[in-house]
Amino acid sequence: MAKITKQSENFSKWYTDVILDTDLADYGPVKGTMVVKPYGFALWTNIRDTLNKMIEDTGHENAYFPLFIPKSFLEKEAKHVEGFAKECAVVTHSKLIAEDGSLQVDPNSRLEEEIIVRPTSETIIWHMFKKWITSYRDLPLKINQWANVVRWEMRTRLFLRTSEFLWQEGHTAHATKEEAMQETLDIVEVYRTLFEEYLAIPTIVGRKSNLERFAGADETFSIETMMRDKKALQAGTSHYLGTNFGSAFDVKFQSKDNKELPVYATSWGVSTRMVGALIMVHGDDNGLKLPPKIAPTQVVIIPINSKKENETKFSENIQSISKTLRDMGVRIKVDDSEGSPGYKFNKWELKGVPIRLEVGMKEFESKQVTLCRRDNGEKTQLNIDSLKDVQEILTNIQSNMFNDAKQFMEKNTCTADSFENFSNILSSENKFIKAYWDGSDETELKIKEETKATIRCIIDDVDDNTKKCIYSNKPAKHLVVFAKAY
RNA sequence: CGGGGUGUAGCGUAGUCCGGUUAGCGCACCUGCUUUGGGAGCAGGGGGUCGCAGGUUCAAAUCCUGCCACCCCGACCA
Numbered sequence: 388m389a390k391i392t393k394q395s396e397n398f399s400k401w402y403t404d405v406i407l408d409t410d411l412a413d414y415g416p417v418k419g420t421m422v423v424k425p426y427g428f429a430l431w432t433n434i435r436d437t438l439n440k441m442i443e444d445t446g447h448e449n450a451y452f453p454l455f456i457p458k459s460f461l462e463k464e465a466k467h468v469e470g471f472a473k474e475c476a477v478v479t480h481s482k483l484i485a486e487d488g489s490l491q492v493d494p495n496s497r498l499e500e501e502i503i504v505r506p507t508s509e510t511i512i513w514h515m516f517k518k519w520i521t522s523y524r525d526l527p528l529k530i531n532q533w534a535n536v537v538r539w540e541m542r543t544r545l546f547l548r549t550s551e552f553l554w555q556e557g558h559t560a561h562a563t564k565e566e567a568m569q570e571t572l573d574i575v576e577v578y579r580t581l582f583e584e585y586l587a588i589p590t591i592v593g594r595k596s597n598l599e600r601f602a603g604a605d606e607t608f609s610i611e612t613m614m615r616d617k618k619a620l621q622a623g624t625s626h627y628l629g630t631n632f633g634s635a636f637d638v639k640f641q642s643k644d645n646k647e648l649p650v651y652a653t654s655w656g657v658s659t660r661m662v663g664a665l666i667m668v669h670g671d672d673n674g675l676k677l678p679p680k681i682a683p684t685q686v687v688i689i690p691i692n693s694k695k696e697n698e699t700k701f702s703e704n705i706q707s708i709s710k711t712l713r714d715m716g717v718r719i720k721v722d723d724s725e726g727s728p729g730y731k732f733n734k735w736e737l738k739g740v741p742i743r744l745e746v747g748m749k750e751f752e753s754k755q756v757t758l759c760r761r762d763n764g765e766k767t768q769l770n771i772d773s774l775k776d777v778q779e780i781l782t783n784i785q786s787n788m789f790n791d792a793k794q795f796m797e798k799n800t801c802t803a804d805s806f807e808n809f810s811n812i813l814s815s816e817n818k819f820i821k822a823y824w825d826g827s828d829e830t831e832l833k834i835k836e837e838t839k840a841t842i843r844c845i846i847d848d849v850d851d852n853t854k855k856c857i858y859s860n861k862p863a864k865h866l867v868v869f870a871k872a873y
Numbered sequence: 874c875g876g877g878g879u880g881u882a883g884c885g886u887a888g889u890c891c892g893g894u895u896a897g898c899g900c901a902c903c904u905g906c907u908u909u910g911g912g913a914g915c916a917g918g919g920g921g922u923c924g925c926a927g928g929u930u931c932a933a934a935u936c937c938u939g940c941c942a943c944c945c946c947g948a949c950c951a
Binding site for chain 1: 908909910911912913942943945946947948949950951
C-alpha cells in the first residue's frame with residue numbers, strides 16, 4: 388500500500404489512489420468498466436439495503452425487468468431517443484464462428500431488430516405497464532428495480548461515470564398529475580434522508596433547468612452535493628414524466644365513472660455514483676472517512692503483543708472485547724495479521740474505519756483500550772467496562788461528519804450581485820454561487836461557455852420585477868445555484 | 874471524431890536520439906534472521922515473447938513500414 392497523492396496536489400489523482408489503494412474497486416478490461424471489489428461492494432450493499440428499506444416502507448415493490456430492450460421501444464418517446472441515442476450499446480448478432488483459434492461474428496446471425504442494452508428502463512417498463520394497467524384499481528403502480536445499466540460514455544471515472552453501473556430505478560404510474568408530482572417530491576425527501584442521515588452528506592435540492600432536465604421528463608428534481616474540491620456532483624434525480632411515456636406507450640385507464648384517462652408517471656434513481664460522493668465529501672489526505680451507519684467495518688481492533696507475552700490471557704481479552712462489541716451490534720474486525728502496528732494504523736485509516744481500538748500489554752494490564760477516532764484523530768483511553776460507550780461515539784462521529792461537511796458547503800457557497808463578481812469568484816475560488824437567472828436557455832449556455840459553471844438546480848422562483856438576471860440583466864425568473872460540476 | 878501523448882515484470886520507470894555483454898532500478902511478492910505502540914532493517918530469491926506483425930542488419934527494446942491498444946484535453950452524462 389503506497390502513500391496516496393495529497394488532495395491539494397491533485398484531487399483527481401487522490402480520488403483514484405484512494406479507490407485503488409483501499410480495494411474499493413479496480414479497472415475492468417473493457418474501457419470504462421469497473422470491478423467493485425469486496426470492500427467496495429460491502430459499502431454499496433450497506434447503502435443499498437438502507438435505501439431499499441426506505442423504498443419498501445414508502446409503498447414500492449421490487450421487480451426485475453430485462454436487460455435487453457428492442458430498439459423500436461427507444462424510438463417511441465422523442466426526447467428520450469435524443470437523450471440516449473449517442474450512448475447505447477447495441478446487440479446486432481447472436482453467433483460467433485471459431486476460425487483457427489479466433490472468433491468471428493457470424494454474418495448470418497444478424498438480428499432482425501437490434502437490441503439495446505438498457506441505458507435506463509422507462510421504455511420497457513411502460514411497455515409492460517400497458518399490459519398491467521386498465522382500471523383505476525390498478526393505480527398507483529409503484530415499482531422499483533435494482534439493476535445494472537449501460538451508458539457508453541466518452542470519458543469515464545471510477546464510480547462517478549462508468550460504462551456500466553449499478554443503481555435502483557423507481558417507476559411509478561398514477562391516476563392524477565397531483566399524485567405523480569407528490570410521488571416525485573416524496574422520493575426527493577427519501578433521497579435527502581438517505582444522504583443526510585446515513586451518508587452524512589448535506590444536500591441542495593431543486594428543479595433542473597430545461598437544458599439539464601432528464602430526456603423525456605416534464606420536470607426533474609436533483610440532489611446536488613459539494614465535493615471537497617468544491618465541485619458539484621449530481622447525486623440523485625427524481626423525474627415527473629407527466630403523460631409522456633403513458634401516451635408514447637398508449638397506457639390509459641378507466642376511471643370509476645367510466646372515463647378513459649391518461650396515466651401520469653415518475654421515475655427516479657441513485658447509483659454507485661453515491662460511493663464516489665462519499666469518498667469526495669468526507670475523504671482527506673489519510674484516505675477514506677466512512678460514516679459509521681454505512682461503514683462495512685465500524686470498529687477495527689489492533690492487538691499489539693509483539694513480545695508474545697502471556698499469549699493465552701491476552702487473546703482471551705481480545706476475544707472478550709470483540710464479543711462485547713459484536714453483541715452490541717457493532718460491525719467489528721480484529722486485525723491479527725502479521726505486520727507492524729504503524730502499518731495497520733495507516734491501513735485502516737486509509738480504509739476509513741470510524742473507530743480503531745488499540746489493545747496492547749499496557750491496555751491489557753490496566754483493563755483499558757485506546758480508542759482512536761477517524762473523524763478527528765482524537766485518541767482516548769476507554770475502560771473495558773465502558774465499551775458500551777462505543778455506540779455513542781459512533782453516533783457522535785456520524786453527526787460530526789455531517790456537520791463538518793455541511794459547514795464546508797456553507798462556507799463555500801456565496802451569492803453574486805454582478806457578472807463580474809460572479810466570474811471572479813469562479814475563477815479564483817470555485818464556490819457554489821446563488822444567483823438570479825432570467826430562465827432562458829441562451830443565458831444558461833452563455834454562462835456555461837464563459838465560466839464553465841452550470842445551473843445545478845433552481846431553488847426558488849421569483850415573480851416581482853426587482854430581481855435582475857446575473858448575466859442578461861433582464862427580470863429574473865428563478866434563484867438558482869451555479870457551480871462547476873462533475 | 875478534433876488536438877496532444879504513451880506502450881519495457883503486478884505497478885512505476887531507465888535504456889530508444891547514436892543498434893553491440895546476461896535489459897537496469899524502485900515499489901510489491903517469496904525465504905531466513907533481527908524487529909514490532911504511527912507505513913521496520915539486513916541478506917538472499919522468483920518473475921520480462923521490451924504492445925503486435927513484417928522488414929533492414931553479422932546483431933534490434935533501439936532503425937524502417939504497417940497495425941493495435943491505452944491515457945490526457947474538448948462535446949455527452951446517474
